[in-house]
Amino acid sequence: xxxxxxxxxxRALIATWETGDGHLARTVAVLPPSADHEGAxxxxxxxxxxxxxxxxxxxxxxxxxxxxxxxxxGWRRQHEREAFxxxxxxxxxxxxxxxxxxxxxxxxxxxxxxxxxGRAVHAIGDHELTEAVVADVEQELAAVERAERGDFSxxxxxxxxxxxxxxxxxxVHAAHDFLHAHPxxxxxLFEEVDPTAAAVAAAHxxxxxAEVAGGVAGIDPVSVVVEADDIxxxxxxxxxxxxxxxxxxxxxxxxxxxxxxxxxxxxxxxLPDPDGLVDAIAEARARAEQYGPGDEELLAGLMPRVTPxxxxxxxxxxxxxxxxxxxxxxLLYRSHADVDLDHAAEEEIDEKFFAAVRAEADAKRxxxx
Numbered sequence: 001x002x003x004x005x006x007x008x009x010x011r012a013l014i015a016t017w018e019t020g021d022g023h024l025a026r027t028v029a030v031l032p033p034s035a036d037h038e039g040a041x042x043x044x045x046x047x048x049x050x051x052x053x054x055x056x057x058x059x060x061x062x063x064x065x066x067x068x069x070x071x072x073x074g075w076r077r078q079h080e081r082e083a084f085x086x087x088x089x090x091x092x093x094x095x096x097x098x099x100x101x102x103x104x105x106x107x108x109x110x111x112x113x114x115x116x117x118g119r120a121v122h123a124i125g126d127h128e129l130t131e132a133v134v135a136d137v138e139q140e141l142a143a144v145e146r147a148e149r150g151d152f153s154x155x156x157x158x159x160x161x162x163x164x165x166x167x168x169x170x171x172v173h174a175a176h177d178f179l180h181a182h183p184x185x186x187x188x189l190f191e192e193v194d195p196t197a198a199a200v201a202a203a204h205x206x207x208x209x210a211e212v213a214g215g216v217a218g219i220d221p222v223s224v225v226v227e228a229d230d231i232x233x234x235x236x237x238x239x240x241x242x243x244x245x246x247x248x249x250x251x252x253x254x255x256x257x258x259x260x261x262x263x264x265x266x267x268x269x270x271l272p273d274p275d276g277l278v279d280a281i282a283e284a285r286a287r288a289e290q291y292g293p294g295d296e297e298l299l300a301g302l303m304p305r306v307t308p309x310x311x312x313x314x315x316x317x318x319x320x321x322x323x324x325x326x327x328x329x330x331l332l333y334r335s336h337a338d339v340d341l342d343h344a345a346e347e348e349i350d351e352k353f354f355a356a357v358r359a360e361a362d363a364k365r366x367x368x369x
Contacts, residue, residue: 001158002051002140004028004044008037013044015136017158020191029132035124043120043133050087050113050137054144055162057081057110061148064165064261080110084141087114088134094118150174152192163315164196165261167253171197172368179205180361183354184330185323195315196260202322203242203252204368208360209329210243212353216336222247228328231335238308238318239325252367259307260314267311280304329357 002017007027016025028047031040057080065074087110094115095104106112117137121130139155146152147159150171175198178186183205189198207221213228214221225239238259245255262272271277281304288299310317330353337349 001055001162002048002155004047004051006031006037006040006044011035011040013040013047013133015047015140017155018161019157020160028136029129032124032126032129034126035129039120039124043117043124046113046116046120047133047137050110050117051140053080053110053113054084054087054141055158057084058144058147058159059162059164059264061164061166064257079108083108083110083114084145086111087141088138090114091118091121091134091137092130094122096122147194150194152194159194160191161313161316162195163260163264163313164194165257165264167197167200167257168194169369172200172253175201176204176361176365176368180358183209183357184327189319189323190316195319196256199260199315199319199322200253200256200368202319202326203246203256204365205357205361206239206242206322206325206329207246207252207367208364209326209357211360212356213329213333216333224332225325225328228332231331232328234328235321235324238321239328241308242322242325251369256318259309259318263307263309263311263314263317266307267314271306277304277306 002015004013004015006012007014010027011031013028013031014025015028016023035043057077060077062068062074062077062081065072065077068074068078090111091114094117095106096119097103106115114137117133121133143155143158146154146156150168152159171194175189175193178188178193178198179201189195189202210221210224213224217224217227219227222240222243225234225236225243228234229236242255242259246252265272284302284304285299288295288302292298307314330350333353334346334349337345
């Protein structure tokens with residue numbers, strides 16, 4: 001999201017946003033003399049809230065909800081997104097306290113955030129400032145709309161730092177193409193596509209790589225990353241969990257979106273799967289009693305995590321772990337190559353691995369649908 005700040009030296013309102021390679025900033029407006037310090041900070045804070053609410057509609061699209069029936073979560077998300085059209089008008093003409101001091105407040109969070117910006121600029125009372133703020137808000141909303149279409153140019157670039165509870169098929173196929181060109185790692189996965197969509201493609205490629213490496217090593221593809229961890233320290237838990245679920249017949253998209261959405265729920269302080277967590281805790285207690293009765297340290301180590309991902313950046317965390325898993329497949333494949341690995345032989349083995357993985361990923365590309 002875009003964060004707004006007050007530059008006290010220049011008396012300027014500035015907007016900053018992250019791009020993946022660093023932060024960019026622009027001056028929204030130089031504040032007039034009528035804007036005191038408190039009013040400037042209030043305006044900056046309210047603009048940050050508008051951006052937060054707007055990008056929330058991107059990370060929590062109605063398409064990711066179970067349904068859009070009236071009063072459902074999907075219905076509420078849809079109303080938040082539809083409110084974009086009214087935001088500029090609310091900034092120009094916000095709800096203000098009436099003669100009795102009562103204030104109407106909107107239940108739609110995007111709208112209410114816009115009204116708060118409007119009240120902040122109304123208190124300052126400068127027409128040029130109001131129009132500059134409206135123009136910047138319109139740019140922010142347009143950035144969200146471009147990100148929804150998969151266009152991460154300009155200000156929409158901040159979307160690559162966000163985790164989304166859905167994955168665009170176009171973005172997934174773009175990520176698939178990046179991995180086809182560079183099966184182990186591509187910076188474009190982090191710079192040009194939505195991380196949730198990139199993780200969907202990476203899960204598909206991990207499954208392909210595990211099948212290739214498992215075939216050479218003579219082991220179950222699900223166990224490939226665990227085996228490779230003996231060669232080089234790797235992220236094991238999440239790639240193995242993904243491989244287990246894929247082997248059970250789930251699609252890459254379903255597994256990734258479920259994990260990312262669950263971590264997003266955990267990041268909000270809620271439990272994504274309360275019943276599953278209760279069962280997992282009971283199992284941990286039983287195992288602790290079996291292997292070390294009364295050992296509190298063992299019990300603590302066996303306790304399940306609410307989510308295997310970093311709740312602050314779940315999609316990026318998952319993508320990184322899946323790419324680490326693909327690297328593990330490559331390491332295991334190399335270790336079973338029946339040649340002395342001089343430089344030329346290494347390149348030959350690598351190319352055989354990449355060719356086999358590409359063939360496997362392409363042959364089963366329908367798993368991405």
